[in-house]
Amino acid sequence: MDDQPTVTERVRPFISMLRHLGGIGVFILAALDSSVLPTLGGVDALTIVLAARHPDLWPYYALCSATGSACGASVAYRLCRLGILHRRIKGAVFDRVTAYLHRFGALSLSLAALLPPPFPTSAFVIAAGVTRYRFIRFVLSFGVGRVCRFALLAYLASVFGRRFVTSLWSAHTLLLVAAIGAVLVCVGLLAWLAFFRKAEPHTPFGL
Numbered sequence: 377m378d379d380q381p382t383v384t385e386r387v388r389p390f391i392s393m394l395r396h397l398g399g400i401g402v403f404i405l406a407a408l409d410s411s412v413l414p415t416l417g418g419v420d421a422l423t424i425v426l427a428a429r430h431p432d433l434w435p436y437y438a439l440c441s442a443t444g445s446a447c448g449a450s451v452a453y454r455l456c457r458l459g460i461l462h463r464r465i466k467g468a469v470f471d472r473v474t475a476y477l478h479r480f481g482a483l484s485l486s487l488a489a490l491l492p493p494p495f496p497t498s499a500f501v502i503a504a505g506v507t508r509y510r511f512i513r514f515v516l517s518f519g520v521g522r523v524c525r526f527a528l529l530a531y532l533a534s535v536f537g538r539r540f541v542t543s544l545w546s547a548h549t550l551l552l553v554a555a556i557g558a559v560l561v562c563v564g565l566l567a568w569l570a571f572f573r574k575a576e577p578h579t580p581f582g583l
Contacts, residue, residue, distance in 0.1 A: 399433075399440040402426060406444030410501070411451040417493040419445065423526055424533040431534035438530035442522040445489075449501050449518050456505025469496075473503040482517035489521025 409415045423441045427434040476484045488500040
């Protein structure tokens, strides 16, 4: 109970400082968030605030967030291949995530990058590095999910402005977003099973 406020208080001034740097600031924050410094949803919040403040630049802020996040995830992937960050997840969680990677491949990485912070996205990044999932495929799959996620957030913020930014963090809205995310996951899985599973034979992870 006492740890959560202290972490938030440490991260908030840093995010406030990066806010004044605009696209460069959100790029830096996204890179750190996907590599070594979780920001508890700070990248989403900063992207929304910037896009709401400058609606005409929402594609720019979405691109900065997605690019920074992909770069940070690439660093984490490389560190995990070297055996540096793999201890963050272990046991049953690691086995479960690795099974998803083996079974669903690129789709699981894209969905992990698309879903909001409560979803353990970092576990998929770490598992991809530890299992030596093909790097190019990892970057493309993760990048697609991040582009979709930040483009959606930035666009909605540019349309609805600060009212959307304020309502986003309410409990009711978070429940609605979680429900919509669950529906999207189900639709994505059904589409993959229907159209892509037969067309793409199973192959072992490449180097």
